[in-house]
Amino acid sequence: xxxxxxxxxxxxxxxxxxxxxxxxxxxxxxxxxxxxxxxxxxxxxxxxxxxxxxxxxxxxxxxxxxxxxxxxxxxxxxxxxxxxxxxxxxxxxxxxxxxxxxxxxxxxxxxx
Amino acid sequence: xxxxxxxxxxxxxxxxxxxxxxxxxxxxxxxxxxxxxxxxxxxxxxxxxxxxxxxxxxxxxxxxxxxxxxxxxxxxxxxxxxxxxxxxxxxxxxxxxxxxxxxxxxxxxxxxxxx
Numbered sequence: 001x002x003x004x005x006x007x008x009x010x011x012x013x014x015x016x017x018x019x020x021x022x023x024x025x026x027x028x029x030x031x032x033x034x035x036x037x038x039x040x041x042x043x044x045x046x047x048x049x050x051x052x053x054x055x056x057x058x059x060x061x062x063x064x065x066x067x068x069x070x071x072x073x074x075x076x077x078x079x080x081x082x083x084x085x086x087x088x089x090x091x092x093x094x095x096x097x098x099x100x101x102x103x104x105x106x107x108x109x110x111x112x
Numbered sequence: 113x114x115x116x117x118x119x120x121x122x123x124x125x126x127x128x129x130x131x132x133x134x135x136x137x138x139x140x141x142x143x144x145x146x147x148x149x150x151x152x153x154x155x156x157x158x159x160x161x162x163x164x165x166x167x168x169x170x171x172x173x174x175x176x177x178x179x180x181x182x183x184x185x186x187x188x189x190x191x192x193x194x195x196x197x198x199x200x201x202x203x204x205x206x207x208x209x210x211x212x213x214x215x216x217x218x219x220x221x222x223x224x225x226x227x
Binding site for chain 1: 145153202216
């Protein structure tokens with residue numbers, strides 16, 4: 001079952017904050033976050049493995065609420081380089097393939 | 113070369129042609145994946161190989177045929193494709209078990225156009 005991301009698109013000014021949500025109808029084993037710039041490969045941002053786990057990378061952080069079967073990605077003081085499409089990928093089982101099902105993506109545009 | 117390398121970057125083929133996409137990883141990962149990315153659609157999982165064994169075939173038509181001769185190489189053989197198969201085909205690799213710091217590494221993809 002594909003996770004659902006919201007919002008579908010966000011337009012920000014430099015320095016503003018944004019939150020992208022990822023929800024699943026199934027219990028999650030882990031959540032990945034990736035960013036893809038136009039014409040490029042998706043790039044791994046972070047993985048969350050445990051319920052309630054929060055991770056951060058510079059001004060991008062994420063949380064994982066296992067009970068609600070959802071994860072949120074937080075972008076603070078956004079920079080022009082943050083523009084791109086953000087995907088969450090969810091692993092439903094703890095099987096040994098680490099198979100990910102991706103959400104439809106959230107397009108983020110940061111303007112000067 | 114490090115990372116995940118896909119060739120060719122662009123491919124135009126007729127519906128009666130046979131071609132192959134190639135993916136190579138030099139990261140020591142033991143799982144490899146094929147994803148399809150169409151315009152305005154999410155990444156669709158096609159195939160998963162773990163330790164060179166296919167462990168997932170996500171209801172993909174038989175005109176797509178994967179091959180994984182070793183843990184570093186993955187191929188996608190294409191034949192008698194349809195125009196709706198035009199898309200970006202992405203290869204990825206990972207460790208079999210996700211750790212707390214590592215995810216998938218994607219290649220840059222092959223942009224396929226079926227005419």
